[in-house]
Amino acid sequence: MAERPRAADADAIVVLAEWAQFRMLDWKKVAKVMRTPVVVDTRNLLDSEALRRSGIAYTSLGHGLDARGADTVMVGPNGTRGRS
Numbered sequence: 001m002a003e004r005p006r007a008a009d010a011d012a013i014v015v016l017a018e019w020a021q022f023r024m025l026d027w028k029k030v031a032k033v034m035r036t037p038v039v040v041d042t043r044n045l046l047d048s049e050a051l052r053r054s055g056i057a058y059t060s061l062g063h064g065l066d067a068r069g070a071d072t073v074m075v076g077p078n079g080t081r082g083r084s
Helices: 020-024 027-033 048-053
Strands: 013-015 038-041 057-060 073-075 081-083
Touching: 048 057
Parallel strands: 013 038, 038 057
Antiparallel strands: 073 081
C-alpha cells in the first residue's frame, strides 16, 4: 500500500523554516491532495507565482492579498504606506 501524502486533506501548510525541501516540492501534486490548497510562507521562501499557478492560495508574512486577490497596502508604525 502506498504511503499517504503528508499534505493529504490539509486545510493549509504553514512554512516556518527555510528548508530547501520546500522549494523542491511539486506544488501541483501537493495542491491536488490538500482539502484546501493554502500556503502561508512565514519565511518568504517560496515563489508566489509558481504556487498560484499550481492552484494554491499563497500568502507570505508581511505580504498579503485582500479578498479580491489585489495587493494589500501595508501601513508601517510611523504611518508610511507601501504595497506588498
